[in-house]
Amino acid sequence: MKARVRWHVTKLISQRGFGSGLKGPVLPFVLAFALLISALMIAGNVGQLGQEGLLAIARPMTYPFFVAVGILSFYLALAGALAIVRDRDRGTLETLFYGPVDSVSYIFGRFFEHLLIFAVLLALTAVFFLISSLITHFAITVQFWQAFFLSFFIAAGVIAFGIFISSITKRTIGAVVLFLVLMLIFVGIQLTQVSLSGTDLTNPSAGLALGVKVVTFLGKIVSWVSPFSYLSRGLDAVDLASVGRYLLSLLEATIYAAVLLGASIYFFRRRGVRR
Amino acid sequence: MTKRYEELEAVVDLNLHVERGETYGFLGPNGAGKTTTIMMLLGLERPTEGKIWLFGQELSSDPLTIKQKIGVVLEHQYLYDEMTAMDYLRFFARLYEVENPDHRIQELLDRVQLLSRRDDLVGAYSRGMRQKLSIVRALLHDPQLLILDEPVSALDPYGIKEVRDLIIEEQSRGRTFFISSHILSEIEKTCNRVGIIHKGVLLAEDEMESLKAKVQEERELTVEVETMEPGIEEAVSQLPFVKEIELLAQKLLIKTDTQQDYRSQISRAIAGAGGTILSMQAKELSLEDAFVTITEKNLSLLTEEVSK
DSSP states (O other), X not given: OHHHHHHHHHHHHHHHHHHHHHHSSHHHHHHHHHXXXXXXXXXXXXXHHHHHSSOSSSOTTHHHHHHHHHHHHHHHHHHHHHHHHHHHHHTHHHHHHHSSOOXXXXXXXXXXXXXXXXXXXXXXXXXXXXXXXXXXXXXXXXHHHHHHHHHHHHHHHHHHHHHHHHHHOSSHHHHHHHHHHHHHHHHHHHHHXXXXXXXXXXXXXXXXXXXXXXXXXXXXXXXXHOHHHHHHHHHHHHHTTOHHHHHHHHHHHHHHHHHHHHHHHHHHHHHOSOO | OBEEETTEEEEOSOOOOOOTTOEEEEEOOTTSSHHHHHHHHTTSSOOSBOOOEETTXXXXXXXXXXXXXXXXXXXXXXXXXXXXXXXXXXHHHHHTTOSSHHHHHXXXXXXXXXXGGTTSBGGGOOHHHHHHHHHHHHHTTOOSEEEEESTTTTOOHHHHHHHHHHHHHHHHTXXXXXXXXXXXXXXXXXXXXXXXXXXXXXXXXXXXXXXXXXXXXXXXXXXXXXXXXXXXXXXXXTSTTXXXXXXXXXXXXXXXXXXXXXXXXXXXXXXXXXXXXEEEEEEOOOHHHHHHHHHHHTOXXXXXXXXX
């Protein structure tokens, strides 16, 4: 009985959010922006091929596709970060919980709502790439479809990350700030890692050696905590055409999403539904 | 049940029992613990101590199923402003698995005079309309218990009457109400039994008339006479049950004890002194008077049975 009611409520909450999400004014702009960036990348590849007669990258459609997925996921993570906290801010969360709604059905409802929106965006993105393939004659390879399938799991992790942020914050502005600050920290650490990798470390000073150690350690943490690290690992797996790494990426993203959703339910319960 | 927030005891050893079909008025000044109690009844706050049974079942055992039998209207109306009233109610009808939802929605909207505005955005509704919409939402699934917190606070006199009539109509259908309100005159008109909570403690709980009788320390009578004959005041003041008497032109304000109705004795005394009575009115103690007396004096009027 409990499971049936929960499933019923989860479906309803996700359907309601999905409907209003699709009707919202922001989504078309985000999709257009993601596809525009991808189109520019594809056009760059076409231009390079035209000028030099050869292409430096093996899969000219897969990278632009991952970039589009990255942009769409970023938007959905932000939307996820606002999902709960905005409902709480407006008081509508409390009204929902007067009825047969509990934290599990609510969190999963909001999660599936965003995942469904991503599915629609993903389908439209795939159509765009199929059309681009017809125009440019760049092949849609097996790796593209692998990336397509993987992106769904990556998006699940990214959305769960956003929902987690929403479950631990009190106000809408707090959720936005926390999300952006975390993103900046993740990117900052990863960029520092990249820049240090180009530094000559044969005879580093004590300070530099310590700095490298700290950044390497933080980088390892970020590689598990940041949702976009899963995207980059997935891209590597697809690029290397390694089935094992690909399957591992799917599993990692699934576990990441599950852990964050569990944590979201825990913190959501602690925080309560009242304003 | 008891609810503590760190140092603050919001609700202390509260023991409430509401019968099926009863309309229970839950009264208390601001910060008395009413909303905390309601939140605990809805499972939105967990009692620090104690348990809650609804419909004979412990709330924590199956809150989802139990909450499907409850309709709630709280003081603040948090609605989805971007939806039309019809879509808003359809969503909740589906949430509560209401059969034939459109028919039920239209019937209820008609009862609160909102049918013609069903396709308007909720955001465009006035405060009173939002209150009525919340009441419709609470009634959609034909709940066994309705919990109302300040149900008429935002309404104009017409709206108040509509909601009152709706409550009375639903009472006749055997629905149980738990109403918390500051508008004591409305509680008086609709509730069978009341509980008064103050500083988290339930001070009094009884049927309306019994509660008022318990609080009333003296009865007040206003007697209008044709001419104030010189012997009237003396004749009345000599009656053993009269505690105080005051002359106001053609009127006598008489305070007696509350043991019995002394109107016939007073009439005889006035007639014996040569007076002719034009009217006699006994002042009824209102719920408001009772409420003020109980909360100001911190009077505990719980029966032994309840306090057990």
